Amino acid sequence: MPPWLAQWAFAGLVTVVMWLIARTMMGIDKNQAEMFSRLQQVEKDLYLLKGEHQACPGRRGNNGN
DSSP states (O other), rough: HHHHHHHHHHHHHHHHHHHHHHHHHHHHHHHHHHHHHHHHEEEEEEEHHHHHHHTTTTTTTTTOO
């Protein structure tokens, strides 16, 4: 095998691996953004529920805390 063919084969392999890494990182970034968005919504819902719970003292074990 000529040396230049081995160099091109190695460069092609490195290119494919780098492309796969970049694609994986973009997928991870997208998933993290979606997860963060969902977590923010859960946090808002939790604080809303806590506020509603505290606004109704004396209901079923709520002592105003």
